[in-house]
Amino acid sequence: MSTSTTDLRIDIDRLQQRLADLAAIGAIEGTEGCARLALTDEDKAGRDLVVTWMEDLGLQITVDGIGNVTGVMAGQIDGPPVMCGSHIDTVRTGGRYDGNLGVLAGLEVIETLMTAGVTPRRSVAVAYFTDEEGARFAPDMLGSLVYVGGMALEEALEIKAIDGAVLGEELERIGYAGSAPVPGLVPHAFVELHVEQGPVLEAEGITVGAVDGVQGISWQEVTVTGQSNHAGTTPMHLRKDPGFVAAACANFVRGLALELGHPQVATVGRVEFRPNLVNVVPASATFTVDLRNTDEAVLQDAEARFSSFLAETAAAEDCTVETKTLARFEPVIFDESMIELVQDVAVELGHSVKRMPSGAGHDAQMLARVCPTSMIFTPSKDGISHNPAEYTSPSDLEAGANVMLQTMLRLASK
Ligand code: GLV
Numbered sequence: 253m254s255t256s257t258t259d260l261r262i263d264i265d266r267l268q269q270r271l272a273d274l275a276a277i278g279a280i281e282g283t284e285g286c287a288r289l290a291l292t293d294e295d296k297a298g299r300d301l302v303v304t305w306m307e308d309l310g311l312q313i314t315v316d317g318i319g320n321v322t323g324v325m326a327g328q329i330d331g332p333p334v335m336c337g338s339h340i341d342t343v344r345t346g347g348r349y350d351g352n353l354g355v356l357a358g359l360e361v362i363e364t365l366m367t368a369g370v371t372p373r374r375s376v377a378v379a380y381f382t383d384e385e386g387a388r389f390a391p392d393m394l395g396s397l398v399y400v401g402g403m404a405l406e407e408a409l410e411i412k413a414i415d416g417a418v419l420g421e422e423l424e425r426i427g428y429a430g431s432a433p434v435p436g437l438v439p440h441a442f443v444e445l446h447v448e449q450g451p452v453l454e455a456e457g458i459t460v461g462a463v464d465g466v467q468g469i470s471w472q473e474v475t476v477t478g479q480s481n482h483a484g485t486t487p488m489h490l491r492k493d494p495g496f497v498a499a500a501c502a503n504f505v506r507g508l509a510l511e512l513g514h515p516q517v518a519t520v521g522r523v524e525f526r527p528n529l530v531n532v533v534p535a536s537a538t539f540t541v542d543l544r545n546t547d548e549a550v551l552q553d554a555e556a557r558f559s560s561f562l563a564e565t566a567a568a569e570d571c572t573v574e575t576k577t578l579a580r581f582e583p584v585i586f587d588e589s590m591i592e593l594v595q596d597v598a599v600e601l602g603h604s605v606k607r608m609p610s611g612a613g614h615d616a617q618m619l620a621r622v623c624p625t626s627m628i629f630t631p632s633k634d635g636i637s638h639n640p641a642e643y644t645s646p647s648d649l650e651a652g653a654n655v656m657l658q659t660m661l662r663l664a665s666k
């Protein structure tokens with residue numbers, strides 16, 4: 253690599269401006285955050301804006317059958333690109349950095365190369381993958397899962413949203429049912445820049461995380477059905493109360509995570525009682541359970557113990573239970589040479605760096621199935637994410653994006 257490319261740096265003001273412009277779509281009033289659940293009108297508007305930026309840069313744009321969008325800057329040789337990317341859908345209470353950073357930093361890397369008149373040996377691509385969050389359509393990382401052939405397109409298109417919409421119909425409706433084939437082109441390598449979304453880097457005063465893997469994820473939806481009845485007249489010993497079973501389960505998984513110890517986590521994030529009224533013993537309760545661990549055996553143990561507790565508690569309350577798996581991904585370990593590359597580049601750029609696992613799911617964990625993959629983390633203020641208050645300082649964003657630029661340049665030069 254010539255001296256001139258090792259000296260290249262991104263333009264943080266341009267990156268910040270794009271982050272702000274994208275966050276203005278679906279903005280949550282009075283906050284810095286945004287709500288662009290996958291395949292909603294807000295997601296469409298966000299997608300359109302990013303496509304406009306890809307067009308402005310003259311990228312070769314493709315949209316595949318699950319709505320993943322890729323923009324390619326041609327290199328000097330034919331062959332698969334060095335790809336970066338992430339997602340631009342958000343949870344309903346999203347911050348402006350989760351996912352968006354990886355995509356917009358990818359545009360920034362490409363614009364930096366173009367402005368400097370640098371054409372890397374290999375092509376360079378930036379992609380945004382459909383429905384990474386999985387908050388509206390489960391599972392999470394859906395677009396990248398389909399991209400790598402982990403789920404058939406036909407199956408994905410039939411997935412139902414929490415609001416009853418069908419994924420394929422929503423894709424058509426917003427104009428992102430594309431024609432590029434899935435599984436998609438296997439990249440030469442994949443790099444994802446993302447905010448940490450946890451407290452570790454900030455607490456330790458470290459600027460860059462070299463992510464060595466992603467913990468396993470288990471999501472299920474549980475529906476408990478009992479006997480709806482009058483809250484005042486039904487003696488406690490005669491109740492079949494699904495609300496009680498749901499509450500007991502939430503209490504149990506918390507205790508289970510504490511007993512199994514770090515890094516086991518457990519969350520009941522969505523609960524719906526029917527009919528959800530003050531004076532009615534619920535007819536049914538539907539709730540989600542999110543269990544995660546870096547150790548597959550411990551995660552399986554947590555799943556089995558929850559399952560026994562659920563069955564016993566529901567039986568004791570004379571309720572019936574139905575469970576549905578929403579997502580199940582084993583822990584992923586990234587390619588060692590890619591992790592080391594991120595560490596080396598960070599050190600060369602003068603940043604403190606730490607190897608660490610990811611607690612959140614990411615598109616990179618899917619791409620890791622098909623090509624050498626790594627992730628770069630930047631610190632999250634107070635470890636807050638999936639919350640409009642999510643924040644990363646401009647200097648940390650700049651550091652992370654420059655590590656991605658130099659990492660991609662190295663990968664693209666060989
Ligand atoms: C998805 O991004 C998750 O980690 O929940």
Ligand code: MN
Pocket residue numbers: 339350351384446613614
């Ligand atoms: Mn994300």
Ligand code: MN
Pocket residue numbers: 343350385638
């Ligand atoms: Mn997220």
